[in-house]
Amino acid sequence: MKLKVLGISNRYKEQVLDSISFEVDQGIVGILGENGAGKTTLMEIIATLVRPSEGKVEYDGKNIEQNLFSVRQQIGYLPQKFDFFSKVTVEQALDYICRLKRIESKKERKLEVEEKLRQVGLIQQSKTRFGDLSGGMKQRVGIAQALIGNPSLLLIDEPTVGLDPQERVSFRQLLSGLAQDRVVLLSTHIVEDIAMTSEYLLVLHQGRVNYYGDLSTFIRAAEGKVWMYRGKQMPQALQSEQIAMISSQTTASGVEVRYVADHPIENSISIEPTLEHAYIYANRKQVEHG
Amino acid sequence: MVELTTQLSFSFQRILKQRVSCLFILFITTILPLFLVLANRIDNFEDNWLALLHVQMILHTLLTPVLLNTIWSGRLHNFEKKTILYYLRQPFVYFLSQILVVWLISAGSLIIVDSAYWVVSAQGASGAMWAGTVLQMILTTGLLVTLTGLLSLLLQRTFYSILLLLIYLLISLSFIDRPMFALWFSPNVTEQMVMQTDLVIERGWLLIWMIVLLVIGRLLFLKKAERR
Numbered sequence: 001m002k003l004k005v006l007g008i009s010n011r012y013k014e015q016v017l018d019s020i021s022f023e024v025d026q027g028i029v030g031i032l033g034e035n036g037a038g039k040t041t042l043m044e045i046i047a048t049l050v051r052p053s054e055g056k057v058e059y060d061g062k063n064i065e066q067n068l069f070s071v072r073q074q075i076g077y078l079p080q081k082f083d084f085f086s087k088v089t090v091e092q093a094l095d096y097i098c099r100l101k102r103i104e105s106k107k108e109r110k111l112e113v114e115e116k117l118r119q120v121g122l123i124q125q126s127k128t129r130f131g132d133l134s135g136g137m138k139q140r141v142g143i144a145q146a147l148i149g150n151p152s153l154l155l156i157d158e159p160t161v162g163l164d165p166q167e168r169v170s171f172r173q174l175l176s177g178l179a180q181d182r183v184v185l186l187s188t189h190i191v192e193d194i195a196m197t198s199e200y201l202l203v204l205h206q207g208r209v210n211y212y213g214d215l216s217t218f219i220r221a222a223e224g225k226v227w228m229y230r231g232k233q234m235p236q237a238l239q240s241e242q243i244a245m246i247s248s249q250t251t252a253s254g255v256e257v258r259y260v261a262d263h264p265i266e267n268s269i270s271i272e273p274t275l276e277h278a279y280i281y282a283n284r285k286q287v288e289h290g
Numbered sequence: 291m292v293e294l295t296t297q298l299s300f301s302f303q304r305i306l307k308q309r310v311s312c313l314f315i316l317f318i319t320t321i322l323p324l325f326l327v328l329a330n331r332i333d334n335f336e337d338n339w340l341a342l343l344h345v346q347m348i349l350h351t352l353l354t355p356v357l358l359n360t361i362w363s364g365r366l367h368n369f370e371k372k373t374i375l376y377y378l379r380q381p382f383v384y385f386l387s388q389i390l391v392v393w394l395i396s397a398g399s400l401i402i403v404d405s406a407y408w409v410v411s412a413q414g415a416s417g418a419m420w421a422g423t424v425l426q427m428i429l430t431t432g433l434l435v436t437l438t439g440l441l442s443l444l445l446q447r448t449f450y451s452i453l454l455l456l457i458y459l460l461i462s463l464s465f466i467d468r469p470m471f472a473l474w475f476s477p478n479v480t481e482q483m484v485m486q487t488d489l490v491i492e493r494g495w496l497l498i499w500m501i502v503l504l505v506i507g508r509l510l511f512l513k514k515a516e517r518r
Binding site for chain 2: 044047049050051069072073077079081082083084085087088092096097099100101102104145
């Protein structure tokens with residue numbers, strides 16, 4: 001699917017999104033932004049749940065106003081904090097979603113449910129009631145329901161929130177395998193989610209696009225801007241507004257501090273930036289330049 | 291039509307998941323009144339029959355919100371909007387199917403239990419009486435379920451409708467003797483409502499009220515379900 005987001009703005013009491021534009025036709029696009037940056041609103045607009053105040057979204061050239069239901073049949077959507085009726089079993093829930101997505105034949109539905117359950121690693125839990133699943137398993141059911149009907153656009157909103165570290169890792173592995181022949185938009189405020197899954201990155205900051213492009217270019221922009229200080233104690237210079245501290249830890253010989261800055265302080269060496277460093281650098285630059 | 295059958299079967303599946311609560315409610319509203327009437331040892335079948343109908347209808351009025359609450363709490367959850375209504379061309383079908391399933395179970399259980407009692411005990415009683423009673427059951431339970439559904443949308447909680455239905459029932463029993471407006475009748479009027487053809491036909495107005503309630507319910511439901 002070729003997804004075109006054209007000048008989307010949205011106001012709800014205050015400006016949530018401001019002139020968002022991007023295009024994508026395959027692969028996983030990670031949408032990264034702080035809480036309140038407008039990620040969920042953007043996902044809901046692309047999912048056709050919310051009308052934008054300005055701009056439009058095109059799905060293979062189709063506008064939703066004339067094609068709402070045919071577009072929705074091509075979208076798989078995992079909303080934030082996926083939930084379902086607690087007493088319904090996983091298999092029954094997915095069978096119902098199959099029927100909602102117009103898979104009428106019972107045999108086809110059975111095959112589809114089995115295939116998706118295998119894909120998300122829940123085949124053993126097919127007879128388990130939804131309410132008895134762990135948080136990570138519920139999210140997997142959420143992914144399975146989104147995958148039913150093989151949608152060409154998959155929207156996944158904050159999928160790892162509330163999961164324990166092990167569930168997060170296995171959920172990221174699951175996401176990595178979903179991008180063949182489709183567009184996946186993954187919205188999150190957790191940098192590792194994107195670092196481990198996405199090829200493209202859209203950084204939202206205060207409702208605006210701060211960056212859109214491939215991950216490596218974004219990371220390269222922070223080269224020579226990330227530093228590591230080693231010393232006996234925390235230097236006063238690190239309190240400067242020109243410096244964004246990333247991490248600090250006490251070592252046997254003193255302290256070790258990683259930070260982002262245009263120029264290093266004494267006793268610092270340049271280190272290779274990661275996505276997290278680049279993200280902090282990009283947002284800091286955005287704040288400085290307004 | 292495909293959407294309606296899908297939603298009906300899923301609503302039915304969901305209510306079956308609550309079968310302990312449902313069977314308890316149906317026992318209280320249909321079978322318990324039968325035991326109570328039989329315990330009175332009245333020899334006249336027609337008196338027993340009308341007393342049974344009367345008690346059943348009053349208990350149904352009070353427990354229909356509890357039965358509907360097993361599948362519809364009165365609030366549309368986020369996941370219902372984003373994963374179910376999302377794929378429906380006519381989202382109201384989702385709500386309508388829950389009303390229809392509760393109506394079907396409610397009226398169906400009454401008809402089955404009372405017809406069994408009729409077959410066993412009604413020696414020589416007029417078949418018109420059975421037909422009149424069944425019609426009253428279908429229409430009254432239909433009005434009860436649609437009214438409960440509308441009140442649940444207005445009050446955001448299905449349970450809260452019990453109080454308003456109770457008030458309506460008390461007013462109906464005490465002051466309203468017109469079949470087209472009353473929820474149910476005083477014991478003296480019940481016999482006329484079952485036996486007199488013109489009053490049975492007048493009771494048919496309930497169908498119109500049900501349609502009106504569903505039209506208003508549709509507007510309220512769609513307001514909750516619509517795209518922002």
